[in-house]
Amino acid sequence: MTDVTLQPTGQEAVQEAELGDYFALFKPRVMSLVVFTALVGLLVAPVPVHPFIGFVAILCIAVGAGASGALNMWWDADIDAKMKRTARRPIPAGRVQPGEALGLGLTLSVFATVLLWLATDALAAGLLAFTIFFYVVIYSVWLKRLTPQNIVIGGAAGAFPPMIGWAVATGGVSVESVLMFALIFMWTPPHFWALALFVKSDYGDAGVPMLTETHGARVTRNHVLAYTILLVPVAIGLGFTSIGGPVYLATAVVLNLWFLKGAWDIWKRTDELAIADNFKVEKQVFKVSLYYLFGHFVALLIDAVLRVGGV
Amino acid sequence: MAIHVEHELHGRRRGRNRGLGLLLAGFVAIVFGLTVVKVIALGDAGKFESFDHVARPQLEPQPEAGQ
Secondary structure, eight states: OOGGGGSOOSSOOOOOOOHHHHHHTTOHHHHHHHHHHHHHHHHSSSSOOOHHHHHHHHHHHHHHHHHHHHHHHHHTHHHHTTSTTTTTSTTTTTSSOHHHHHHHHHHHHHHHHHHHHHHSOHHHHHHHHHHHHIIIIIIIIIITTTOTTHHHHHHHHHHSHHHHHHHHHHSSOOHHHHHHHHHHHHHHHHHHHHHHHHSOOOHHHHTOOOHHHHTHHHHHHHHHHHHHHHHHHHHHHHTTSTTOOHHHHHHHHHHHHHHHHHHHHHHHOOHHHHHHTTTHHHHHHHHHHHHHHHHHHHHHHHHHHHHHTTO | OOOOOOOHHHHHHHHHHHHHHHHHHHHHHHHHHHHHHHHHHTSSGGGGGGGSOSOOGGGSOOOOTTO
């Protein structure tokens, strides 16, 4: 950029980005979920981590997640520009150039992976690199525009952070970390499809096949119930591993009954009923799904604290 | 009419430059902190000398007397 942008040209002037525009590329909301679940994965592991190493590890995971968000925005700039929800993102709004997002994403991906490797171990760094690759290449580039099951497979990218946190502490992968992964992986589809049922999206105009648009609301309702049923044994099973405890088990039972009841209610409803009450149940279940994931991970944390305290 | 030397664009650039400066300072602090933690984790800071790629005869095991 040069001062040439000071001279009005008659055309729409290209804006120069603020620092916040670059930060927006990192999808801060997604980052916060990643940081929280990775932190829990790290803290519930049976091996203590030096606080500073733990801080650097979480920072690397957050930067890696942000970098993959920037690469996703670079790749999806064309469809972001066509959808109301995303049209004001930095690239389609013209505040950040696509090349800048690409450069920033690639640089920070390498930076976060290498620093995590130096600070902790090769497995954690490898998992972070694979997560970035999965989100950008497998989900964004390959599946997102190809299949209505995109969110199912793509959800794996959001499920890796607790596994990375666990690998930071233990240097390995175990049944506990795999089940934490599975919990988020199985939770993502019903959570997202509950939202898709009541949000009027313009994915169709942008050429992105979402289940609600390709197969309709009835099939989506079936999918919400099916995935919630599959989610229950995963969530309860985690309670019987070494990181589970009474608090987790009690929480899991309550939250799974609550979520299952919601999914059942969604399945029972017809579109006419949903439209009539402005998707009241779907909105409620979406909220429950947020409490669901947060509650499970907080419960894991409480049990870990109780174990440390010898309770 | 007063001449404004500073354009709004310069303010934005200053914000970006300050942000970048803080990030770089944070990076230096992280690398320094990691170095301190890793060296302390060795237990004996003297062991750190073996990593500096310089021959240090004092680190070599001493031959026993009479050999």
